[in-house]
Amino acid sequence: MKRKVTLKQIAKELDVSISTVSKSLRNSLEIGEETRLKVQAFAKFYNYKPNNIALSLKNRKTKTIGIIIPEIVHYFFSTVINGIEQVANENGYSVIICLSDDSFDKEVRNMEMLANGSIDGFIMSLSKETQLKGDFHHITEVINQGMPVVMFDRVTSEILCDKVIIDDKSAAYEAVQSLIDKGRKKIALVTTVDYVSVGKLRTDGYTKALLDNGLPFNENLIIKIEDVDTCEVIIGQLLEDKAIDAVFAVNELFAVTSIKAANKMGLNVPNDLAVIAFTDGIISKYSTPTITTVSQSGKKMGNKAAKMLIERLELEHEDDEEEEENYKTEVIETHLVERESTN
Amino acid sequence: MKRKVTLKQIAKELDVSISTVSKSLRNSLEIGEETRLKVQAFAKFYNYKPNNIALSLKNRKTKTIGIIIPEIVHYFFSTVINGIEQVANENGYSVIICLSDDSFDKEVRNMEMLANGSIDGFIMSLSKETQLKGDFHHITEVINQGMPVVMFDRVTSEILCDKVIIDDKSAAYEAVQSLIDKGRKKIALVTTVDYVSVGKLRTDGYTKALLDNGLPFNENLIIKIEDVDTCEVIIGQLLEDKAIDAVFAVNELFAVTSIKAANKMGLNVPNDLAVIAFTDGIISKYSTPTITTVSQSGKKMGNKAAKMLIERLELEHEDDEEEEENYKTEVIETHLVERESTN
Numbered sequence: 029m030k031r032k033v034t035l036k037q038i039a040k041e042l043d044v045s046i047s048t049v050s051k052s053l054r055n056s057l058e059i060g061e062e063t064r065l066k067v068q069a070f071a072k073f074y075n076y077k078p079n080n081i082a083l084s085l086k087n088r089k090t091k092t093i094g095i096i097i098p099e100i101v102h103y104f105f106s107t108v109i110n111g112i113e114q115v116a117n118e119n120g121y122s123v124i125i126c127l128s129d130d131s132f133d134k135e136v137r138n139m140e141m142l143a144n145g146s147i148d149g150f151i152m153s154l155s156k157e158t159q160l161k162g163d164f165h166h167i168t169e170v171i172n173q174g175m176p177v178v179m180f181d182r183v184t185s186e187i188l189c190d191k192v193i194i195d196d197k198s199a200a201y202e203a204v205q206s207l208i209d210k211g212r213k214k215i216a217l218v219t220t221v222d223y224v225s226v227g228k229l230r231t232d233g234y235t236k237a238l239l240d241n242g243l244p245f246n247e248n249l250i251i252k253i254e255d256v257d258t259c260e261v262i263i264g265q266l267l268e269d270k271a272i273d274a275v276f277a278v279n280e281l282f283a284v285t286s287i288k289a290a291n292k293m294g295l296n297v298p299n300d301l302a303v304i305a306f307t308d309g310i311i312s313k314y315s316t317p318t319i320t321t322v323s324q325s326g327k328k329m330g331n332k333a334a335k336m337l338i339e340r341l342e343l344e345h346e347d348d349e350e351e352e353e354n355y356k357t358e359v360i361e362t363h364l365v366e367r368e369s370t371n
Numbered sequence: 372m373k374r375k376v377t378l379k380q381i382a383k384e385l386d387v388s389i390s391t392v393s394k395s396l397r398n399s400l401e402i403g404e405e406t407r408l409k410v411q412a413f414a415k416f417y418n419y420k421p422n423n424i425a426l427s428l429k430n431r432k433t434k435t436i437g438i439i440i441p442e443i444v445h446y447f448f449s450t451v452i453n454g455i456e457q458v459a460n461e462n463g464y465s466v467i468i469c470l471s472d473d474s475f476d477k478e479v480r481n482m483e484m485l486a487n488g489s490i491d492g493f494i495m496s497l498s499k500e501t502q503l504k505g506d507f508h509h510i511t512e513v514i515n516q517g518m519p520v521v522m523f524d525r526v527t528s529e530i531l532c533d534k535v536i537i538d539d540k541s542a543a544y545e546a547v548q549s550l551i552d553k554g555r556k557k558i559a560l561v562t563t564v565d566y567v568s569v570g571k572l573r574t575d576g577y578t579k580a581l582l583d584n585g586l587p588f589n590e591n592l593i594i595k596i597e598d599v600d601t602c603e604v605i606i607g608q609l610l611e612d613k614a615i616d617a618v619f620a621v622n623e624l625f626a627v628t629s630i631k632a633a634n635k636m637g638l639n640v641p642n643d644l645a646v647i648a649f650t651d652g653i654i655s656k657y658s659t660p661t662i663t664t665v666s667q668s669g670k671k672m673g674n675k676a677a678k679m680l681i682e683r684l685e686l687e688h689e690d691d692e693e694e695e696e697n698y699k700t701e702v703i704e705t706h707l708v709e710r711e712s713t714n
Contacts (some may be wrong), residue, residue: 092484100452100468106444113470119479124482125443125468127456134460141435141465146489284657291659314627316634316659 038070092122096138098130098155098182103280103309104326105153107181111330112151117330120149132157136166139320148341149176151333154184154242156181159225162186171184175261176334181324182225183357190336191357192329196226199322199362200233203304208241208362210371211304212274214247216266218259218282230278230306250367256281267301274302280311283319287369303369317368330361379470381413384461406542409543433467436680441473441498446652448496451523455494462681464491477501478511482601485511491684492519494676497527502568505529517685521676522665525568526700533679534700537674539569542665542705546647547619549707551584553714555617557592559609561602561625564595570644573621573649584679601635605703606632610644617645622652626662630712632681646712660711 035053039046044063052059052067059067093116097105109125116123124147128135135155142150150170158164159182167187171177180192205297207215217234219227231250238245249272253259268273277283283305289300297303297317305312306323312319336358374472378396382389387406395410425649440448441514454536457467465706467490469479478498481520483517493513501507507530514520514532525536536612550558560577563570574593592615606629609615620626628647633644639647640660648655648664655662 091486100443101446101449103444104447109470113472115399121468124485124489125470126466127452127468131454136464142467146467179491267543281657310654312660314654357438 038067038074042067042070060200065364073314078172089341090122090146090148093334094139094142094150095123095125095153096128096135096150097125098153099126099127101212103311104181104307104324108153108330108333111332112334113298113325114327115331115334115338119334121334121338123168124153128155128158130156132161132163137244139166139170143175145172147175149160149178151178151180151330151337154182159184166238167265174336178337180329180333184225188355190333190340190355192333192336192360193357194324194329194362196229197233197236199306199324200230200276201237202362203306203322203364204237205241206233207274207304207349208237208243209257209371210302213243214249214272215274215276216251216263216272218251218253218263218275218277218286220278221252221254227278234276253282256285259285260289260292261298263351264293265290267293267295272301276302277305279307280305280319280321281307282309283369284315285319287315287319298369302371304364308365312365312367320367320370321365324362324364325360332358332360375633381410381417385409385413395644396643402540407712412584416704418680427488433489433491434463435467435490436464436677437482437485437493438468439471439478439493439495440468441471441496443470445653447524447650447667450669451496451673451676454670454675455677456673457670458674458677458681462677463574464677464681471498471501473499473503475506482513486516486518488698492521492680494523494673494680496523497525500676502527519679519680521678523672523684527568531698533676533683533698535676535703536700537667537672537703537705539572539579540579541624541647542667543573543619544580545576545705546649546707547577547580547664548584549643550617550619550647550713551580551586553645555584557615557616558586558619559592559594559606559615560714561594561606561618561620561629563621564597570621582709599628602628603635607636610636610638615644618646619649621649623648623650625654626664626712627654627658630658630660641712641714645714651708653709655708663710663713664708665705666708667705668703675701675703 033293035046039049048059048063049067052064053071093112095109095112096357097106097297098110098262113123124142126142127140128138133154135158141148164184164187166179171189176189178190178192179187183191183193193289215238219229235245251262259282263275268288275286277286283303286301286303287297290297293302303319305319308321308323312321336356378389378392382392391402391406392410396405396414397405436455438452438455440452442448456466461678465487466710469481469485475498478501482493507527509521510530518567521533522530526536547558558581562574562575578588586638592607601626606618618626618629620629626646629644629646630640633640638644644660648662648678651664651666655664679701
């Protein structure tokens with residue numbers, strides 16, 4: 029798609045200031061008739077269309093950032109919010125948070141509500157339902173209105189905007205590799221049934237690590253948990269059958285439940301079962317034994333997302349032009365926090 | 372302070388409808404001259420002052436509730452928010468959340484921002500700093516503008532508004548009583564140094580339970596923790612000195628840290644040390660041993676707060692009158708969730 033001509037390009041072409049172009053297009057009498065007509069003719073020729081909504085939004089800065097997250101009883105999202113708050117406050121921005129409850133409708137409703145003059149831009153993580161539906165019209169609309177959006181963690185390639193992610197595939201790969209390095213050969217992946225983008229990437233990383241190390245890939249060791257209570261039963265059965273010597277869990281709850289299953293059978297963690305969890309939250313830090321985790325650095329992610337959004341907001345402000353190009357995707361480094369559940 | 376005359380009272384006195392009074396005061400030509408002049412004279416005589424801000428706010432309903440909470444990485448507040456969201460959504464309201472980070476300035480800034488047309492009313496829990504300062508002018512201002520406020524958990528008697536609390540004193544009393552019933556005699560209270568209202572009430576409940584049972588009150592067993600790392604050292608020392616056989620902790624972190632201290636000394640929880648924590652969060656459920664807790668029913672608290680706010684919002688709407696009287700304080704029942712850390 030060819031980009032439409034901008035104020036900046038018209039200004040450059042005619043060797044006048046952007047402000048002169050802008051005023052001429054509004055037919056301001058501050059600008060001499062000759063220049064005015066020349067600018068107008070040029071703009072018409074190149075089919076220039078001012079983005080009126082965007083312009084009006086730009087003139088009415090709220091200095092407020094809107095955050096849309098899927099759920100709140102979730103340590104990772106809480107830490108991301110703290111990271112956003114920190115950078116926002118340092119830069120004189122306030123923060124408003126809305127929850128989608130992993131519902132598409134609620135995500136749409138909340139975005140429409142906030143976009144209606146309450147905020148300057150969004151930082152968001154997609155709801156499960158939105159990812160399943162693949163319907164992102166509400167986000168496109170907001171961006172078309174000239175409101176910048178930064179996505180984090182649960183993102184989509186369907187939307188062009190700034191993004192902050194971790195490399196879920198590499199992170200999972202590293203975690204599984206560390207289990208293999210410790211001599212584990214029968215590693216279960218305990219994951220969720222829903223199809224959030226990150227889930228797939230983690231499964232890919234798990235699989236690749238096994239194959240790269242010449243270990244057999246056994247589909248029965250990929251356990252998709254719908255209800256956390258079934259987790260204990262399934263892990264218990266696998267331990268009974270001596271089918272596993274390690275668990276890589278996509279969240280802390282599955283990890284701590286796997287440990288419980290092992291304890292109930294009189295097995296020792298980490299000796300009989302090594303456990304690594306994705307996301308370094310409070311459960312892992314305070315459980316017995318403490319759990320080795322992949323730290324997602326939620327705070328860093330929040331810091332970065334806020335920086336990207338604010339930079340774009342201030343850029344727009346100075347420039348009076350849309351800069352919807354040069355979108356960046358920042359990858360935040362993860363690292364393994366080694367604790368008692370591996371050895 | 373004598374209450375000023377209301378539209379309703381004028382209407383009753385002159386035997387006309389509230390709408391007639393309202394229109395007469397706005398000098399609407401819909402109302403005959405005689406009635407108009409009579410209403411205006413009456414209103415002037417009784418010094419009636421319309422609350423213009425309130426009226427304009429009432430006419431511009433956003434169907435959005437604003438929540439102000441002190442922190443987000445906190446299971447209790449997360450569950451309250453879930454409770455609010457549930458009732459709000461059932462009633463067609465959206466919810467916006469802002470964090471005060473326990474800072475007075477941020478609480479003030481966020482309230483001013485939201486009160487400026489984004490929401491219809493507030494549900495809030497005071498920041499530590501606001502409670503310390505005792506400065507509630509920002510809340511008074513919002514209420515005077517005709518915007519209802521419901522406070523929960525961290526409330527103040529200085530502000531007249533609807534409130535939802537738990538009986539922190541009774542809850543603490545019951546927890547300590549249950550330890551005494553199990554034969555514990557040397558019970559430590561592990562609490563915080565800051566002076567949040569609920570902290571004082573819990574200490575009162577602890578003290579009363581000891582005295583009512585004829586147990587000695589020992590000030591050295593009230594441990595005020597500034598940094599969670601010191602908790603382990605202090606509890607370790609008390610265990611070393613055989614000074615305690617039970618811990619009542621005002622939060623889960625202090626409870627789990629006390630258990631760690633006992634484990635490190637080769638002591639058994641609950642045999643050598645019984646532990647109860649305030650707030651039933653995820654740490655208590657997943658730690659080893661699992662921890663007996665006082666459940667604060669955050670979700671119920673949120674449900675109730677949302678119901679109270681929405682009732683007041685809809686009442687105002689129908690009535691066109693301020694109803695700043697009849698404020699209620701609802702007390703949510705707590706209960707002890709018995710787990711492995713007591714026996």
